[in-house]
Amino acid sequence: MDKIAFIGAGAMTEAIVKGVIKAELLPAPHIWVTNHANEERLQRMHAVYGVTVTRNQNELLQETDIIILSVKPKDAEQALRSLGVAQLGKQQIVVSLMAGITTAYLESFLPAGQPVIRVMPNTSATILEAATAIAAGTYTDKQQLQLVKRLFGTVGSAVEVGEELMDAVTAISGSGPAYIYYLMEALEEASSQVGLDEDIGKQLLIQTFKGAAAMLEQSELSSAQLRANITSAGGTTAAGIAVLENQNVKAAVKACVQAAAVRSKEMGQAYSK
Numbered sequence: 001m002d003k004i005a006f007i008g009a010g011a012m013t014e015a016i017v018k019g020v021i022k023a024e025l026l027p028a029p030h031i032w033v034t035n036h037a038n039e040e041r042l043q044r045m046h047a048v049y050g051v052t053v054t055r056n057q058n059e060l061l062q063e064t065d066i067i068i069l070s071v072k073p074k075d076a077e078q079a080l081r082s083l084g085v086a087q088l089g090k091q092q093i094v095v096s097l098m099a100g101i102t103t104a105y106l107e108s109f110l111p112a113g114q115p116v117i118r119v120m121p122n123t124s125a126t127i128l129e130a131a132t133a134i135a136a137g138t139y140t141d142k143q144q145l146q147l148v149k150r151l152f153g154t155v156g157s158a159v160e161v162g163e164e165l166m167d168a169v170t171a172i173s174g175s176g177p178a179y180i181y182y183l184m185e186a187l188e189e190a191s192s193q194v195g196l197d198e199d200i201g202k203q204l205l206i207q208t209f210k211g212a213a214a215m216l217e218q219s220e221l222s223s224a225q226l227r228a229n230i231t232s233a234g235g236t237t238a239a240g241i242a243v244l245e246n247q248n249v250k251a252a253v254k255a256c257v258q259a260a261a262v263r264s265k266e267m268g269q270a271y272s273k
């Protein structure tokens with residue numbers, strides 16, 4: 001891989017750029033970035049990361065192995081119209097990060113046979129800890145899929161799924177970091193309420209999250225079993241969990257994921273007409 005190009009220079013592009021540079025997958029100047037209008041943002045990306053920035057699409061796309069569409073779903077059509085009139089080579093892979101936008105829609109703007117891959121990363125790409133799912137379009141071969149998997153593997157872990165599961169993935173791991181931050185917010189507030197100093201509470205909570213995630217990763221036990229193992233009848237954990245159960249927290253979490261999946265589907269339908 002010699003050159004990759006990002007169309008869109010927002011939060012997700014920045015997270016992946018940071019990760020790819022940290023992982024030394026390719027030198028920063030071989031990463032090209034463009035956006036719609038915000039020149040200041042492009043210049044900042046160049047100054048901070050050393051990436052090449054341009055608003056000349058021909059230059060951006062020339063000899064680019066992977067073209068990453070990183071605009072909001074509402075801007076999909078405009079970005080695709082512009083990409084559709086470019087002279088893309090058949091070896092150039094178009095990757096879309098756009099929530100809800102199907103590969104069929106992407107392919108409808110591109111020359112017949114163009115390889116397209118739909119990817120759903122998350123913002124933890126910034127620290128090489130992204131959870132990414134990848135779904136192949138109609139004309140993608142195994143090698144191209146592996147190449148894109150390797151790219152996203154440098155910023156965390158990447159798994160292949162059928163495209164019909166992408167709304168579910170978006171709702172779980174795409175939006176997932178925000179749910180965890182929400183939970184952390186609540187726990188931080190609770191930790192102050194029970195009298196802990198803000199910094200100490202935060203430090204204890206972060207390590208508790210890291211430790212619990214690592215336990216789950218390294219143990220053969222399920223999350224339910226791990227929880228049961230540390231919840232003795234009449235103990236402190238049991239008292240806390242009883243409140244979560246009474247307040248139907250599990251049902252709320254499931255409804256949260258359902259709503260995100262529905263929204264992903266709606267966005268796809270709204271912006272892929």
Ligand SMILES: NC(=O)c1ccc[n+]([C@@H]2O[C@H](COP(=O)([O-])OP(=O)(O)OC[C@H]3O[C@@H](n4cnc5c(N)ncnc54)[C@H](OP(=O)(O)O)[C@@H]3O)[C@@H](O)[C@H]2O)c1
Binds near residue numbers: 007071121122
């Ligand atoms: N953020 C997340 O946690 C997350 C997670 C998974 C997937 N995603 C997906 O990643 C994509 C990008 O999200 P984001 O949060 O990075 O968005 P963002 O911060 O709003 O950035 C969007 C970028 O797209 C550019 N843009 C808009 N229209 C364009 C066009 N026609 N041609 C070229 N560039 C154009 C904008 O340029 P200007 O600033 O010049 O207008 C801006 O740089 C979305 O599709 C989202 O679904 C995001």
